[in-house]
Amino acid sequence: MAEKLCAYCKINPATNRYAKQTQEGTVTEYYCLACYRKVRDLAEKTVEIPEEIEIEHLSKCPNCGCTIEQFKKTILVGCEHCYKALSWAIEPVIERMQGSSKPHCGKEQILTDKERLTRRGNAISVILAKKTDRQEAEIYEEELLRIQMLLSNDEEEV
Amino acid sequence: MSSYNKQTRESFPQELEYVISSTRIRLARNLDSYPFPAFLNERQTSEILTLLEHELMEINPAFKKYSLKNMSSEDASVLKEKHLISPALVKNGAKAAVFISPDEKFSVMVNEEDHLREQYISKDFEVFDAYEKISTIDECLSDALNFAYDKRLGYLTACPSNLGTGMRASLMMFLPALAKKNTLKSSFDVYRNQGLIIRGTFGEGSPSEGYTYQVSNERTLGVSEESILEQVYEAGLTLMSAELTAREELLKKDGLRLRDDCLRAYGTLTNCVLLSQEEMTELLTKIRMGIAFGFFRTMSIEAFDNFILEMQPKSFKKNNSPNSEEDGLRIRARLVANELEKNVIRLD
Numbered sequence: 001m002a003e004k005l006c007a008y009c010k011i012n013p014a015t016n017r018y019a020k021q022t023q024e025g026t027v028t029e030y031y032c033l034a035c036y037r038k039v040r041d042l043a044e045k046t047v048e049i050p051e052e053i054e055i056e057h058l059s060k061c062p063n064c065g066c067t068i069e070q071f072k073k074t075i076l077v078g079c080e081h082c083y084k085a086l087s088w089a090i091e092p093v094i095e096r097m098q099g100s101s102k103p104h105c106g107k108e109q110i111l112t113d114k115e116r117l118t119r120r121g122n123a124i125s126v127i128l129a130k131k132t133d134r135q136e137a138e139i140y141e142e143e144l145l146r147i148q149m150l151l152s153n154d155e156e157e158v
Numbered sequence: 159m160s161s162y163n164k165q166t167r168e169s170f171p172q173e174l175e176y177v178i179s180s181t182r183i184r185l186a187r188n189l190d191s192y193p194f195p196a197f198l199n200e201r202q203t204s205e206i207l208t209l210l211e212h213e214l215m216e217i218n219p220a221f222k223k224y225s226l227k228n229m230s231s232e233d234a235s236v237l238k239e240k241h242l243i244s245p246a247l248v249k250n251g252a253k254a255a256v257f258i259s260p261d262e263k264f265s266v267m268v269n270e271e272d273h274l275r276e277q278y279i280s281k282d283f284e285v286f287d288a289y290e291k292i293s294t295i296d297e298c299l300s301d302a303l304n305f306a307y308d309k310r311l312g313y314l315t316a317c318p319s320n321l322g323t324g325m326r327a328s329l330m331m332f333l334p335a336l337a338k339k340n341t342l343k344s345s346f347d348v349y350r351n352q353g354l355i356i357r358g359t360f361g362e363g364s365p366s367e368g369y370t371y372q373v374s375n376e377r378t379l380g381v382s383e384e385s386i387l388e389q390v391y392e393a394g395l396t397l398m399s400a401e402l403t404a405r406e407e408l409l410k411k412d413g414l415r416l417r418d419d420c421l422r423a424y425g426t427l428t429n430c431v432l433l434s435q436e437e438m439t440e441l442l443t444k445i446r447m448g449i450a451f452g453f454f455r456t457m458s459i460e461a462f463d464n465f466i467l468e469m470q471p472k473s474f475k476k477n478n479s480p481n482s483e484e485d486g487l488r489i490r491a492r493l494v495a496n497e498l499e500k501n502v503i504r505l506d
Contacts, residue, residue, distance in 0.1 A: 102380025
């Protein structure tokens with residue numbers, strides 16, 4: 001599923017819809033939480049205050065299905081993607097638990113797409129070696145083949 | 159003026175082992191492209207277990223794998239008592255496994271709250287060395303696997319409290335004098351403001367047993383590994399200094415009563431015929447305190463601490479197989495008496 005990026009920063013996933021009336025009609029933009037707040041603040045300072053039609057927060061992670069209710073109950077997220085998809089609910093918790101909103105400044109793991117693909121290929125090989133069921137093995141063999149083709153073509157798609 | 163001003167670790171060679179029981183460094187990691195353990199399906203669980211077993215055995219073929227699926231609750235409890243696994247791992251049952259080195263210093267939990275919880279435990283005060291040691295495993299895993307990582311949030315974990323470095327550095331400290339002075343609670347608050355937490359023996363939220371406390375960092379994000387280690391190291395030195403000062407004061411003020419209390423405990427433990435777990439815990443704490451205050455001598459405090467560990471409920475039951483409750487009381491009394499007569503000498 002293609003991720004819609006914030007129209008303002010173009011980095012974070014968009015989780016908030018902001019609609020305003022213009023001469024051309026209603027214009028809808030999608031922003032991440034931080035930029036949504038900035039845009040709103042900016043709009044309130046202009047003469048023309050845009051009309052907000054609907055605020056849309058994701059209530060469930062599109063990847064693992066973890067819901068806001070589940071997160072609030074356990075304070076555990078379901079997968080790595082929850083941190084972006086449900087950032088509007090999770091960020092305040094991070095700030096409270098960590099005592100600040102400072103970014104990570106410790107050990108890093110920054111990999112190229114090729115490195116990630118190679119490692120994934122190695123992982124599939126390990127898993128495949130343990131598979132005795134032919135049908136199951138075929139699924140992994142297909143994925144391995146796809147990865148090998150991507151690597152040999154030197155493509156960037158992950 | 160106290161003779162125990164905060165100094166470097168090397169200034170406390172003898173007293174160290176009577177205050178700091180152990181050092182533990184724990185790193186939390188998750189593989190990318192998989193949900194975190196609570197949301198794994200059967201296929202994904204199997205893949206992760208297969209992958210991590212392969213990588214860990216490559217790193218150290220001597221690692222012993224324990225699958226929680228096949229493990230009896232007794233065996234699990236023994237590993238919990240040794241701090242090699244956590245209650246959360248046991249709760250995850252069939253999804254979970256642990257890999258333990260022969261010397262039981264390294265343990266790697268798989269599918270606890272996170273896919274990986276790498277841990278190194280040392281009986282010494284060696285915060286920086288312990289980190290170096292667990293880093294060797296972490297680096298090897300990091301070179302082979304794709305960890306879930308974000309430039310801003312660092313290593314991504316199931317709980318936001320472990321984001322960033324994913325590192326928890328902790329010391330287990332024996333602080334009877336500070337506890338008796340009733341100043342420990344206010345110290346807890348001071349350290350909390352500095353980003354450190356002090357808790358009872360078994361970590362999060364459980365009551366303190368035997369004056370033993372765990373001191374660890376609270377923050378993991380927005381701080382580097384080095385600064386966390388420095389902070390915990392400094393806290394260890396400060397608390398140790400405060401404890402040793404408090405012991406001196408306590409000895410001056412109430413030395414005779416203290417000695418009497420410890421020696422009465424010794425008398426009971428070397429002569430009783432039936433001994434309950436609760437009474438043993440209470441009295442052995444007094445023996446340990448007596449060793450720390452110089453009323454007793456022991457060849458090795460580490461060996462004494464290991465004995466206490468072996469006498470924990472599940473370990474005791476597994477090693478001795480008592481036939482009845484009374485049999486258990488009897489065996490316990492005998493074992494403790496033997497240990498004290500052999501290894502704990504009264505100093506007059």
